[in-house]
Amino acid sequence: KAGVTQTPRYLIKTRGQQVTLSCSPISGHRSVSWYQQTPGQGLQFLFEYFSETQRNKGNFPGRFSGRQFSNSRSEMNVSTLELGDSALYLCASSSRGRAVYEQYFGPGTRLTVT
Amino acid sequence: AQSVTQLDSQVPVFEEAPVELRCNYSSSVSVYLFWYVQYPNQGLQLLLKYLSGSTLVKGINGFEAEFNKSQTSFHLRKPSVHISDTAEYFCAVSDQEIQGAQKLVFGQGTRLTINP
Numbered sequence: 001k002a003g004v005t006q007t008p009r010y011l012i013k014t015r016g017q018q019v020t021l022s023c024s025p026i027s028g029h030r031s032v033s034w035y036q037q038t039p040g041q042g043l044q045f046l047f048e049y050f051s052e053t054q055r056n057k058g059n060f061p062g063r064f065s066g067r068q069f070s071n072s073r074s075e076m077n078v079s080t081l082e083l084g085d086s087a088l089y090l091c092a093s094s095s096r097g098r099a100v101y102e103q104y105f106g107p108g109t110r111l112t113v114t
Numbered sequence: 115a116q117s118v119t120q121l122d123s124q125v126p127v128f129e130e131a132p133v134e135l136r137c138n139y140s141s142s143v144s145v146y147l148f149w150y151v152q153y154p155n156q157g158l159q160l161l162l163k164y165l166s167g168s169t170l171v172k173g174i175n176g177f178e179a180e181f182n183k184s185q186t187s188f189h190l191r192k193p194s195v196h197i198s199d200t201a202e203y204f205c206a207v208s209d210q211e212i213q214g215a216q217k218l219v220f221g222q223g224t225r226l227t228i229n230p
Binding site (some may be wrong): 033035042043045056058092094102103104106107108 | 156159216222223
């Protein structure tokens with residue numbers, strides 16, 4: 001089974017621009033979560049989608065948004081980029097089987113804002 | 115709300131020596147507990163998890179962890195480490211009471227460095 005894939009792997013943007021990151025979950029997984037990883041704040045939960053609905057949300061400003069499509073693929077959007085948005089953005093997927101709380105992470109998208 | 119404290123930001127050990135990475139958590143509700151490993155330029159890989167049952171949990175790559183409810187701890191151990199264990203390790207919790215939710219709260223990580 002293919003793992004979680006994230007595209008692109010690396011991205012450089014300028015302050016004020018917007019960016020869209022993509023995540024394809026493991027086949028059959030319906031839950032997709034997003035996390036931001038920075039040296040200062042560590043790993044922080046952004047939001048989770050299940051069956052195209054946002055089920056849980058972290059403490060991030062409204063500039064961060066996401067969506068999930070009917071095939072469970074998810075996108076995350078950040079508008080009006082700030083320097084502090086530079087981070088590794090990780091996507092994780094999980095199924096609703098016995099391992100319902102086991103999340104499988106992708107390799108991440110490293111976003112640099114200049 | 116939950117919080118996780120990893121007591122050591124860096125742990126250097128010699129190859130074949132034992133290691134313990136410490137994790138304490140705080141929560142007003144019951145939680146599930148996890149340890150993840152992150153190798154350079156990669157995502158997170160699940161090492162082991164505690165959901166219920168036996169408090170000693172065995173994971174991949176020879177790691178194990180013990181859940182201690184009274185001390186709210188979930189320390190990770192390995193009896194003999196290898197150079198390939200050099201990585202960053204994260205302890206995480208999730209709220210049992212949010213049915214089906216996947217929000218993980220992570221500690222700040224412990225960088226394990228194995229010296230030959």
